[in-house]
Amino acid sequence: MAGKPKLYYFDGRGKMESIRWLLAAAGVEFEEEFLETREQYEKLLQGGSLMFQQVPMVEIDGMKMVQTRAILSYIAAKYNLYGKDLKERALIDMYVGGTDDLMGFILTFPFLSAEDKEKQRAVIVQKATSRYFPVYEKVLKDHGQDFLVGNNFSWADVHLLEAILMVEEKKSDVLSGFPQLQAFKARISSIPTITKFLEPGSQRKPVPDDKYVETVRRVLHMYYDIKAN
């Protein structure tokens, strides 16, 4: 029904962060319910709210949506951030697939041992600089436009900015060989909805810490033994 979307997740980034980014970029206000205890999670399960027994879950337009990609696609289409036709959508999907794979390496990072964290940091930087960033650098260079697809702000731009900032948190000068991406970062960050999201007090979540890891493990009874890639 009408009303703001409501996000059900932990009080931390995880798989929900890309959804927070996209809603924020689209200028859509949203509410959040944070999972802190196992009991809360079991209550959601018993209530039948989680289609595949998992979060993220987003209540939006009368649906209890699950599966991050499904949620993001819905939001992108609803708020005209998904290109103007099937071919632009295909490009956006490809680009988002890449940034999603890159962010996937970062998603598991907080759950690793200290030793594995150092290995994984190197993997993240290597993948970013040799496989992913060059693609977007070239796309921007080739068409010379402000946005990745169709000369129009889209989900692909939001997702790429999110990925860039996350990798920079692991290595602050990672964009040094990528002038187009540096300019892209500045440009997209200055879009009003995004500027707002990047300011303190927004619903953007901080880098996950040990407390976040403990909460996830406590609530889900999972992710005790994650290894580096």
Place this chain on the structure above:
Amino acid sequence: MSGKPRLTYLNGRGRMEPVRWLLAAAGVEFEESFLETKEQYEKLIKDGVLMFQQVPLVEIDGMKMVQTRAILSYIAGKYNLYGKDLKERALIDMYVEGITDLMEMILMFPFSPPEAKEKNLDSIKDRAINRYFPVFEKVLKQHGQDFLVGNKFSWADVQLIEAILAVEEKIPAVLSGFPQLQAFKIKMSNMPTIKKFLQPGSRRKPPPDERYVETVLKIFKK
């Protein structure tokens, strides 16, 4: 552009099989190039045809598409297998993503070490029976229609029949508690394009064997 879509992948299921299923279900003929050696793969990378240096690659409508989900979404959109509006698309996406999570376990299974195989098989069985199949059983029971979404054949139906058959290869009696899914399986298998795909001589690939695993490791392992 014209011409049939061309799929570039190994000669086996892997991440390309859902694409073969969807094209076949849509009645679309396609060509295939099979990667057999590391050199072939490195040449593709050198030629700049793999956006993120990965396969699957599908050349379709003038695009060199990568990223399985992007490819499948494009095909579904193009051939009207993606619902009639945004909400139907949302349902299809949710169902497909759930099924994909289950299929991912099956995808990884041949590559798990021998000592982990029994545990992994138990996990597949547990997830299929307790997490995924009950959802679709309930969806079909509640609306009583032949197809998962909008009373119309869609990508979600193709993905589900593929998953059912893949799980059954590992756990033959897995549908025993799911009468709706049993009926669904029969109905889908009898749809002309799917029936054709299920016959010998089609583009459907057999379950992965040791030779397939060896080829994957040979081509992709650093």
